[in-house]
Amino acid sequence: xxxxxxxxxxxxxxxxxxxxxxxxxxxxxxxxxxxxxxxxxxxxxxxxxxxxxxxxxxxxxxxxxxxxxxxxxxxxxxxxxxxxxxxxxxxxxxxxxxxxxxxxxxxxxxxxxxxxxxxxxxxxxxxxxxxxxxxxxxxxxxxxxxxxxxxxxxxxxxxxxxxxxxxxxxxxxxxxxxxxxxxxxxxxxxxxxxxxxxxxxxxxxxxxxxxxxxxxxxxxxxxxxxxxxxxxxxxxxxxxxxxxxxxxxxxxxxxxxxxxxxxxxxxxxxxxxxxxxxxxxxxxxxxxxxxxxxxxxxxxxxxxxxxxxxxxxxxxxxxxxxxxxxxxxxxxxxxxxxxxxxxxxxxxxxxxxxxxxxxxxxxxxxxxxxxxxxxxxxxxxxxxxxxxxxxxxxxxxxxxxxxxxxxxxxxxxxxxxxxxxxxxxxxxxxxxxxxxxxxxxxxxxxxxxxxxxxxxxxxxxxxxxxxxxxxxxxxxxxxxxxxxxxxxxxxxxxxxxxxxxxxxxxxxxxxxxxxxxxxxxxxxxxxxxxxxxxxxxxxxxxxxxxxxxxxxxxxxxxxxxxxxxxxxxxxxxxxxxxxxxxxxxxxxxxxxxxxxxxxxxxxxxxxxxxxxxxxxxxxxxxxxxx
Numbered sequence: 001x002x003x004x005x006x007x008x009x010x011x012x013x014x015x016x017x018x019x020x021x022x023x024x025x026x027x028x029x030x031x032x033x034x035x036x037x038x039x040x041x042x043x044x045x046x047x048x049x050x051x052x053x054x055x056x057x058x059x060x061x062x063x064x065x066x067x068x069x070x071x072x073x074x075x076x077x078x079x080x081x082x083x084x085x086x087x088x089x090x091x092x093x094x095x096x097x098x099x100x101x102x103x104x105x106x107x108x109x110x111x112x113x114x115x116x117x118x119x120x121x122x123x124x125x126x127x128x129x130x131x132x133x134x135x136x137x138x139x140x141x142x143x144x145x146x147x148x149x150x151x152x153x154x155x156x157x158x159x160x161x162x163x164x165x166x167x168x169x170x171x172x173x174x175x176x177x178x179x180x181x182x183x184x185x186x187x188x189x190x191x192x193x194x195x196x197x198x199x200x201x202x203x204x205x206x207x208x209x210x211x212x213x214x215x216x217x218x219x220x221x222x223x224x225x226x227x228x229x230x231x232x233x234x235x236x237x238x239x240x241x242x243x244x245x246x247x248x249x250x251x252x253x254x255x256x257x258x259x260x261x262x263x264x265x266x267x268x269x270x271x272x273x274x275x276x277x278x279x280x281x282x283x284x285x286x287x288x289x290x291x292x293x294x295x296x297x298x299x300x301x302x303x304x305x306x307x308x309x310x311x312x313x314x315x316x317x318x319x320x321x322x323x324x325x326x327x328x329x330x331x332x333x334x335x336x337x338x339x340x341x342x343x344x345x346x347x348x349x350x351x352x353x354x355x356x357x358x359x360x361x362x363x364x365x366x367x368x369x370x371x372x373x374x375x376x377x378x379x380x381x382x383x384x385x386x387x388x389x390x391x392x393x394x395x396x397x398x399x400x401x402x403x404x405x406x407x408x409x410x411x412x413x414x415x416x417x418x419x420x421x422x423x424x425x426x427x428x429x430x431x432x433x434x435x436x437x438x439x440x441x442x443x444x445x446x447x448x449x450x451x452x453x454x455x456x457x458x459x460x461x462x463x464x465x466x467x468x469x470x471x472x473x474x475x476x477x478x479x480x481x482x483x484x485x486x487x488x489x490x491x492x493x494x495x496x497x498x499x500x501x502x503x504x505x506x507x508x509x510x511x512x513x514x515x516x517x518x519x520x521x522x523x524x525x526x527x528x529x530x531x532x533x534x535x536x537x538x539x540x541x542x543x544x545x546x547x548x549x550x551x552x553x554x555x556x557x558x559x560x561x562x563x564x565x566x567x568x569x570x571x572x573x574x575x576x577x578x579x580x581x582x583x584x585x586x587x588x589x590x591x592x593x594x595x596x597x598x599x600x601x602x603x604x605x606x607x608x609x610x611x612x613x614x615x616x617x618x619x620x621x622x623x624x625x626x
Contacts, residue, residue, distance in 0.1 A: 058575035065581060066588035066620065068095040071497045074185060074198070076171050077206035078102035078161075079109020081466040083152055084130065084482040085206055085489070086161030092490035094620055095497065099198075100165045103190060107156045107165065109208055111149040114253070116234040116414075117260035119145035122252060122372050123282045127317050127477050130155050134313065136303040141293040174203055176431035176461060181502045181570070183462065202496070204489060205425065206466040209534065209546070212420040216248065220395040227412035231257060232419065242266050243411040246400055248392070250276055252371050254416030259290065259375035261414070262385055269386045269408050271400070274532055275361035277341045278348075278377055279370040283320040287344065290375030317477060324475040324551040327366055327525045334526060337365045348377035355380055358389055366474070367531035421534040423449040423469045423545055431460045440469075442539065449545045452506035452514055452566065453558065455488060461503035462496075464489050469545040470518060474527075476552020488559045494616070495564070500581040503570045510566035521549035589619065 071093065075085045078100050086100055106112050121128050125143035129135055133155050139147055156162055172195070173186040182199045189195070213232035215221060221228070229235055231253040241264045247257055250272040262268050280287035295303075303309040326333040342360065349356050355377075361367075380387050390402040399409040420426070424440040436457070439445035449469030451457045456464055465471065466489070472481040496504055522528050522544040532538045535546030548555040573580035589595045599618040 058573075058577050058580065061573065061580055061583050063583045064586035064588045064591055065583045066498075067583070068497050068620070070095050070097045071202065071493060072097045072182075072200045073099070073202045073204060073493065074183070074200040075100045075164075075204045075206050075466075076174075077109065077208060077211070077466075078104075078107040078156075078165055079111075079206065079208050079211075080152060080479065081206035081208065081482045081486075082109070083107055083156045083161055084479070085204060085466060085486045086156065086164050087130075087133075087159035088483065088486045089490055089493070090160075090164075092487065093493045093497065096493065098164045099200075100161070101169045101171055101185075101187065102165055102167050103170045105167055106153065107161070108149045108152040109211070110232075111145050111152060113213075114145060114232050114234070115236060116231045116253065116257050116416075118256040119253070120256065121145075121148055122256075123320075123477075124285060124316060125151075126313055127283070127320055128479060130479050131483060133158060134309070136309045137300055138295065141295065142288065172427050174427065174429045174463075176463075178432075181461070202462045202464065202493060204464045204466055205429075205468065207425065208467060209419070209421070209423075212426040213418070214420055215415055216392075216417045218392055218395055223397050224395045224399075224413060225397045226399075226410060229412070229414055231414060231416040238412070240264055240412065244409065245269070246271065246408070246410045246413045247416055248413065249416035249418065250274065250371075251416060251418055252369065253418075255371050255373035255376045257414060257416055258385075259379040262379040262382055265384060267384050267386070269388055269400070269410060270380065271388050271392060272359070273389065273391060274368075275359055276368060276371060277338075277361060277365045278345050278359075279337075279341055279365070279372045280344050281372050282370050283323055285316060285319055288372045288374040290378060317480075321476050321552055324473070324553075327474050327527065329364065329524060329526055329529075334364050334366065341365060345377060349381065351381045355387055358387065361531065363529040363531040364526040367526045367529045368533040369535075418534065418538075421546070422537045429460070429463065431463070434459055436460070442537070442542075448537075448543045450511065450515065452511040454548065455485060455559075456506045458506055458508040458511050461505040464492065470514075470548055473548040473550060473552030473555045474525075476556075481552065481555070484556055484559055488562060491562055495562075498581065499578075500572045501569050502572045504567050506567055510563070518549040519543065587619070 073089065073093075073096055075082050075089075075098065078086070082100055082102070086098070089098055090096055104112055120140075121143050124141050125135075125138040125148065126141075128143075128148065129151060135151055135154075143151075156165075168190040170188045170190055171185055172188050175184050175186075176182075177184050177199075180199065182201060183203045185198045185200065185203070187196055187198055213230050215228075215230060227235075227238055229238070231249075240261055243265055244267045245261055245265045246269040247254055247261065248271045250258075250270070254270075254272075255278075258268065258270055303312065323333070325331050326337055328334065345360065346353070346356055379385060386408075388402065388408075390404050390406070393401050393403045395401075395413070396407060399407055400413065401407040422441055424437050424444070427437065429436040434445060440449045442448070451465065451469050454465065454468045454471035466485050467478075467482060471485060472478065492504060495501065525544075527533070527535055527544050527547065528541075530540045532540055533546070535544050536542045537545065550558075569578070570576075571578060571580065590597055599615075600613060
């Protein structure tokens with residue numbers, strides 16, 4: 001049968017040349033449609049029907065769209081991340097029923113717990129603060145721990161975070177109830193000893209990188225009869241003056257403690273198993289000195305002007321976002337840092353140059369976290385300090401014995417040996433027969449902190465992480481990273497609340513792809529070199545789980561818009577219909593007598609077309625914000 005006749009009669013301007021044969025367009029369309037129908041009819045199975053499957057039918061739910069029922073959320077931890085969540089989630093998730101559990105008596109996490117001599121921020125205080133609640137009148141450029149603690153407590157007060165916090169509450173277990181579709185938390189009151197269970201729709205862990213400090217596992221540690229403390233559990237009543245003291249560890253805390261104790265101790269033995277770079281500064285903002293860098297009265301006066309301070313802060317914080325290039329092997333930025341640090345260290349150790357050969361590592365800067373440590377190298381040169389790199393064999397009743405058989409007697413041992421950096425939670429988190437406390441450990445089911453984008457993990461519905469594994473970029477700032485993650489979590493919570501979602505969990509395939517990407521990225525960086533760091537769980541050569549596989553700007557870009565297709569969902573409605581939340585066709589907002597149904601109408605000078613019609617809160621009813 002000929003579908004298209006070879007004819008030019010009746011051809012008009014509404015025709016085209018097809019294989020040199022002019023055919024009316026209308027005729028071509030008719031023939032094409034007939035042919036498509038014929039093919040469809042021939043290939044369709046006999047059982048195929050265009051009718052809706054009766055099993056898929058459901059009754060409309062008689063409520064308007066835009067009803068936002070309460071959603072119970074528990075945040076575990078009230079450090080920097082928990083405070084950030086307490087400030088942002090209530091305003092970003094209307095109707096949230098939020099509880100924050102904190103084991104201590106106050107907020108601020110590590111800055112509450114760490115009170116050892118010399119504790120201070122090793123990055124500028126004007127960077128280590130909330131982006132939406134700045135403090136302009138910092139006493140020093142690198143603030144003392146006490147001032148940082150007071151600042152974060154002030155943020156919690158300003159944004160009414162305390163109303164959500166239950167202090168002296170320790171979570172001992174979190175277990176997912178499949179029948180209830182809720183998390184069941186075992187909560188212990190540390191004041192009374194009472195234990196109970198609480199149920200939540202979502203759980204957000206914000207327990208921090210270095211929450212669970214631990215002693216090193218040397219033999220005989222319980223035999224020592226003198227004063228034994230971890231730097232994160234410092235005893236303020238202990239007077240080190242005139243004592244013989246051992247400090248184990250040359251990480252951030254050890255480097256800060258040594259110069260302070262050297263000034264008052266009779267003798268100080270400093271055990272430094274690892275080599276390390278001593279940086280001039282953390283973000284290239286200038287070389288730090290042992291003396292405090294106080295702001296002048298003139299500077300603080302100038303900072304009272306909002307525009308002046310804003311510009312100062314932008315210039316300073318930008319430096320921290322621009323330092324990502326130094327993460328790459330053989331990069332010009334990294335080689336420059338290496339030369340600068342080597343020159344600085346040699347200058348500071350000129351009285352005892354032999355120490356330089358003992359402390360300079362063979363790995364590149366940034367393989368371990370940079371440690372500026374003003375005054376540290378100077379302290380190592382003092383007559384009352386012994387710098388010891390011989391491995392420790394065991395503790396004795398009166399001191400420490402090294403593998404060369406030398407025993408050094410001391411009055412006190414301070415273990416500045418860090419915390420549990422495996423990222424496994426300090427309590428059991430159980431779902432679908434898996435316990436993250438075990439599964440994330442090197443000998444566990446997954447053997448590393450397995451996650452999707454650092455915010456969730458497969459098989460664990462409605463569980464989210466703040467500052468979880470692979471959460472923050474190697475550049476940028478920690479407060480901004482926490483805010484970025486809290487905002488992402490708020491989007492997930494709003495979606496679940498708004499769309500009647502019962503459970504949300506990342507697909508295994510999505511998490512596997514993220515791990516594959518990470519494993520391909522990190523070998524390009526100095527993080528994969530032979531060093532022991534918290535980024536690799538202190539296992540040189542192990543998978544990097546402490547940092548995001550990219551820059552801070554990169555992770556901000558990735559998390560700006562959640563990839564909803566990477567998640568699996570179940571729904572609260574009995575029908576399981578994903579659109580049941582559409583309700584009866586009305587919106588909650590338009591049922592309010594005085595509701596603003598045209599919030600998009602603004603003065604022309606107030607309109608920015610880049611964000612126009614994208615403000616999520618414009619469609620919410622006003623009651624949601626009461």
